Amino acid sequence: MAIVEVTVIPLGTGTTGLSSYVAGCxxxxxxxxxxxxxxxxxxxxxxxxxxxxxxxxxxxxxxxxLAGAARVSTTIRIDDRRDKPGTMQGKVASVTGKLAAPGGTD
Structure with a gap:
């Protein structure tokens, strides 16, 4: 299973507000x-x-x-771990668990 972070940025929209475009995505x-x-x-x-x-x-x-943007810039980050299953929740839990442990981190 992979975890992907994506940011879609419409350009040439004539406005600085982008939430309606985000809602469409x-x-x-x-x-x-x-x-x-x-x-x-x-x-x-x-x-x-x-x-x-x-x-x-x-x-x-x-x-x-489709909503009228003249240009779109999309950034993708992929975490594709194949040695063991990974989830969004698991990644966060790993870090917060280390913060709660004595000594903070490895």
Missing amino acids: LQVLEQATDIKYQLTPMGTVMEGELPRLLELVSQMHEQPF
């Missing part, structure tokens, strides 16, 4: 019942099989164009 994910996702202030993190996540990123990238 998230509608793609709301329809995808086979993945988990989390909206963050600066992007969206998704968890699932990598080919499916890349398919969804492509659909998300297309949404601002």
Whole structure:
């Protein structure tokens, strides 16, 4: 399972407000019942099989164009760990567990 962070930035929109474009991208994910996702202030993190996540990123990238953007810049970060299963929740729990332990970190 992979974890992908994606940021879709519409350009040439004529406004500095982008939340309606973000909402359009998230509608793609709301329809995808086979993945988990989390909206963050600066992007969206998704968890699932990598080919499916890349398919969804492509659909998300297309949404601002459909809403009238003249240009779209999309940034993708992929964490594809194959030695053991990884999840968004597991990554966060690993760090917070180390913060709570005596000595703080490894």
